Amino acid sequence: MKNLKYFDKKEAIFQAMLELISKYGFHSSPMSEVAKQANVAAGTIYHYFKSKDELICALYIRLREKFVDNLFKTDDSTKPFKERFRHFYLQMIQEAIKNPKEFYFLEQFSNSPFVTNIPKANLQALDQPMYDFLRKAVFTQVLKDIPPKILVAFVIGSATSIIKLQLSGEFKMTSSDLELAFFACWDGIRKG
Amino acid sequence: MKNLKYFDKKEAIFQAMLELISKYGFHSSPMSEVAKQANVAAGTIYHYFKSKDELICALYIRLREKFVDNLFKTDDSTKPFKERFRHFYLQMIQEAIKNPKEFYFLEQFSNSPFVTNIPKANLQALDQPMYDFLRKAVFTQVLKDIPPKILVAFVIGSATSIIKLQLSGEFKMTSSDLELAFFACWDGIRKG
Amino acid sequence: MKNLKYFDKKEAIFQAMLELISKYGFHSSPMSEVAKQANVAAGTIYHYFKSKDELICALYIRLREKFVDNLFKTDDSTKPFKERFRHFYLQMIQEAIKNPKEFYFLEQFSNSPFVTNIPKANLQALDQPMYDFLRKAVFTQVLKDIPPKILVAFVIGSATSIIKLQLSGEFKMTSSDLELAFFACWDGIRKG
Amino acid sequence: MKNLKYFDKKEAIFQAMLELISKYGFHSSPMSEVAKQANVAAGTIYHYFKSKDELICALYIRLREKFVDNLFKTDDSTKPFKERFRHFYLQMIQEAIKNPKEFYFLEQFSNSPFVTNIPKANLQALDQPMYDFLRKAVFTQVLKDIPPKILVAFVIGSATSIIKLQLSGEFKMTSSDLELAFFACWDGIRKG
DNA sequence: AATGAATGAGTGTTCATTCAT
DNA sequence: AATGAATGAACACTCATTCAT
Numbered sequence: 001m002k003n004l005k006y007f008d009k010k011e012a013i014f015q016a017m018l019e020l021i022s023k024y025g026f027h028s029s030p031m032s033e034v035a036k037q038a039n040v041a042a043g044t045i046y047h048y049f050k051s052k053d054e055l056i057c058a059l060y061i062r063l064r065e066k067f068v069d070n071l072f073k074t075d076d077s078t079k080p081f082k083e084r085f086r087h088f089y090l091q092m093i094q095e096a097i098k099n100p101k102e103f104y105f106l107e108q109f110s111n112s113p114f115v116t117n118i119p120k121a122n123l124q125a126l127d128q129p130m131y132d133f134l135r136k137a138v139f140t141q142v143l144k145d146i147p148p149k150i151l152v153a154f155v156i157g158s159a160t161s162i163i164k165l166q167l168s169g170e171f172k173m174t175s176s177d178l179e180l181a182f183f184a185c186w187d188g189i190r191k192g
Numbered sequence: 193m194k195n196l197k198y199f200d201k202k203e204a205i206f207q208a209m210l211e212l213i214s215k216y217g218f219h220s221s222p223m224s225e226v227a228k229q230a231n232v233a234a235g236t237i238y239h240y241f242k243s244k245d246e247l248i249c250a251l252y253i254r255l256r257e258k259f260v261d262n263l264f265k266t267d268d269s270t271k272p273f274k275e276r277f278r279h280f281y282l283q284m285i286q287e288a289i290k291n292p293k294e295f296y297f298l299e300q301f302s303n304s305p306f307v308t309n310i311p312k313a314n315l316q317a318l319d320q321p322m323y324d325f326l327r328k329a330v331f332t333q334v335l336k337d338i339p340p341k342i343l344v345a346f347v348i349g350s351a352t353s354i355i356k357l358q359l360s361g362e363f364k365m366t367s368s369d370l371e372l373a374f375f376a377c378w379d380g381i382r383k384g
Numbered sequence: 385m386k387n388l389k390y391f392d393k394k395e396a397i398f399q400a401m402l403e404l405i406s407k408y409g410f411h412s413s414p415m416s417e418v419a420k421q422a423n424v425a426a427g428t429i430y431h432y433f434k435s436k437d438e439l440i441c442a443l444y445i446r447l448r449e450k451f452v453d454n455l456f457k458t459d460d461s462t463k464p465f466k467e468r469f470r471h472f473y474l475q476m477i478q479e480a481i482k483n484p485k486e487f488y489f490l491e492q493f494s495n496s497p498f499v500t501n502i503p504k505a506n507l508q509a510l511d512q513p514m515y516d517f518l519r520k521a522v523f524t525q526v527l528k529d530i531p532p533k534i535l536v537a538f539v540i541g542s543a544t545s546i547i548k549l550q551l552s553g554e555f556k557m558t559s560s561d562l563e564l565a566f567f568a569c570w571d572g573i574r575k576g
Numbered sequence: 577m578k579n580l581k582y583f584d585k586k587e588a589i590f591q592a593m594l595e596l597i598s599k600y601g602f603h604s605s606p607m608s609e610v611a612k613q614a615n616v617a618a619g620t621i622y623h624y625f626k627s628k629d630e631l632i633c634a635l636y637i638r639l640r641e642k643f644v645d646n647l648f649k650t651d652d653s654t655k656p657f658k659e660r661f662r663h664f665y666l667q668m669i670q671e672a673i674k675n676p677k678e679f680y681f682l683e684q685f686s687n688s689p690f691v692t693n694i695p696k697a698n699l700q701a702l703d704q705p706m707y708d709f710l711r712k713a714v715f716t717q718v719l720k721d722i723p724p725k726i727l728v729a730f731v732i733g734s735a736t737s738i739i740k741l742q743l744s745g746e747f748k749m750t751s752s753d754l755e756l757a758f759f760a761c762w763d764g765i766r767k768g
Numbered sequence: 769a770a771t772g773a774a775t776g777a778g779t780g781t782t783c784a785t786t787c788a789t
Numbered sequence: 790a791a792t793g794a795a796t797g798a799a800c801a802c803t804c805a806t807t808c809a810t
């Protein structure tokens with residue numbers, strides 16, 4: 001019971017912060033507003049988090065993990081790599097589009113000086129599954145012999161950009177557009 | 193003389209703001225600090241800009257224009273498209289790496305809610321040259337028949353991501369790595 | 385058992401408060417910290433004391449009583465007054481030096497507006513033994529005919545100041561220094 | 577003009593802080609109240625002082641200097657030492673009684689952990705004139721051969737205590753009482 | 769009796785902006 | 790045009806105290 005309550009509040013705080021930051025940005029999301037939106041007293045937030053910064057960082061790690069986990073949850077390693085990659089790539093785009101708040105928060109955070117508060121090792125760990133996924137495919141000669149870091153950057157970067165395009169509302173992406181995007185990426189990295 | 197001074201101050205303010213924001217972020221770059229760094233009184237900034245927001249937006253537009261202009265300044269339209277694109281792509285990466293402050297500022301800005309202060313039409317206008325560049329190549333069947341918006345997103349997104357990889361310091365890119373990156377992008381979008 | 389426990393907790397709270405205030409002062413000694421240091425829940429403190437102020441006042445009275453009691457515990461009324469006074473004076477200094485936390489707390493308290501929370505009558509009562517001690521000596525013409533209040537102030541004040549000198553660490557008092565201090569005080573008040 | 581205004585505000589802030597702290601203590605003297613009492617905006621205080629602590633420390637040093645200066649302003653070094661000392665001792669008591677706020681502030685400060693914020697050397701410097709005054713008298717064999725530190729502690733301590741007695745209101749000191757106090761001190765330290 | 773999560777008023781401080789000079 | 794002292798609303802955060810368990 002106690003635990004239930006505990007998690008409820010922590011969760012509510014996370015959710016409120018996410019909502020506010022994704023809409024108004026870091027510095028237009030005062031703790032008082034977070035408290036209000038989470039139905040919690042201002043002081044309560046400080047039982048769960050040492051500071052605003054820490055709350056934001058914790059939220060980032062949490063969402064990042066969830067996001068990456070999601071990409072591989074439905075990965076079927078018995079399938080051919082191309083199919084697995086297609087699933088991965090489209091999943092990434094669709095997940096982000098379904099959760100724009102989380103996507104905006106993550107992008108905003110990782111493009112701000114905030115990100116330096118998180119040790120590099122931790123950041124790397126978050127991306128590890130993606131490195132492993134692509135590195136193996138390089139090893140088995142399915143993908144071009146490109147350093148995995150570059151590979152990951154290329155794939156994530158292109159997907160991210162396409163997500164932003166869709167979320168910006170200035171371009172309504174059909175499923176065949178998504179297919180085109182996938183092929184652009186795939187042709188860019190596949191061997192031969 | 194007067195004019196010179198005038199431009200000097202405005203310029204100094206821009207420069208100071210760029211420096212501070214790229215290092216500390218929007219909300220850790222107080223106007224008083226900008227003033228100090230620009231060797232100008234706090235009040236003086238308000239002769240040139242209506243508000244902090246306006247200053248930041250003006251800086252964004254300015255840097256964005258400069259950045260895109262740069263990409264095409266050395267474009268040689270008599271060359272084959274592949275070569276022109278290669279130049280464009282590598283130029284983009286190298287320019288950003290040479291000007292990390294400007295790059296960080298632009299990324300930070302365009303991933304923050306700030307960006308909504310700028311009318312969409314204006315934002316579009318900034319990217320126009322890139323659309324035109326790629327659209328023509330689709331038309332002449334050099335590139336896959338992908339909607340230009342997607343094409344631009346794909347190209348810019350992958351390049352941006354690679355720039356970040358390099359600037360993060362966790363991967364030292366050689367020129368052959370850059371070549372690999374270019375080919376990944378090129379193979380992704382070229383026809384046939 | 386129960387009683388033992390009861391006293392243990394109250395004692396632990398007193399001790400924790402003493403420790404914190406003597407080191408950090410009133411307003412840097414939060415109840416939560418007191419609770420932590422006393423190995424007690426924050427709420428528990430409020431079973432024993434109505435408020436922080438009350439706790440602090442209770443602690444003051446307690447330490448003050450203990451301090452004064454101590455001065456006369458080993459008083460031998462059969463001895464000549466000069467000897468008794470010498471014992472009293474040196475005892476005061478040595479006790480304080482042996483218990484710096486208590487001394488600092490007492491000084492801090494009695495020089496703060498807190499002290500007004502304690503009724504004057506109570507404060508007087510605390511000092512009563514000292515008044516009596518010196519008044520008698522005035523009466524028997526061993527001491528100058530000075531109003532006892534002044535006499536007490538003079539004696540306590542000079543001793544207090546010498547204690548602070550020693551505790552400040554800027555002067556290491558030898559036992560012959562103490563003797564000099566005693567004689568200064570004694571020569572100041574003795575008759576003839 | 578500018579300077580006049582400047583000092584006016586700084587002075588008003590000092591005065592307001594003194595008033596509040598002497599009455600309510602450090603932690604019941606919020607900056608907002610200081611601002612109000614000084615007829616100044618809260619932010620203005622921070623143009624003159626980096627923090628509340630710094631303001632308080634600056635005030636301490638200021639008052640301390642003023643207090644000690646005062647003691648020697650009317651010293652006549654041609655007079656016999658006894659007379660000079662009498663003047664010094666009574667002046668100290670009378671000054672304090674005439675300026676109870678300053679006295680309370682100084683006592684409160686110097687008995688709080690605040691005092692450790694001020695480098696020991698600075699504190700010593702404040703007392704220097706008193707050391708010199710008494711040390712010389714030891715040297716010329718007017719006073720007992722007691723270490724000057726102890727001498728100063730003895731004199732200041734007894735006077736301080738007598739001041740508190742008077743200010744507490746529980747004893748109304750006549751001028752002949754003062755004379756008694758002086759002689760107590762004098763007989764304590766004079767040679768022979 | 770004992771807990772400690774929760775409260776929310778209150779604190780010190782910052783900072784975009786103004787305006788008299 | 791230029792200054793920078795002054796403003797005061799807004800902020801992150803603290804902490805004495807309460808109360809359901």
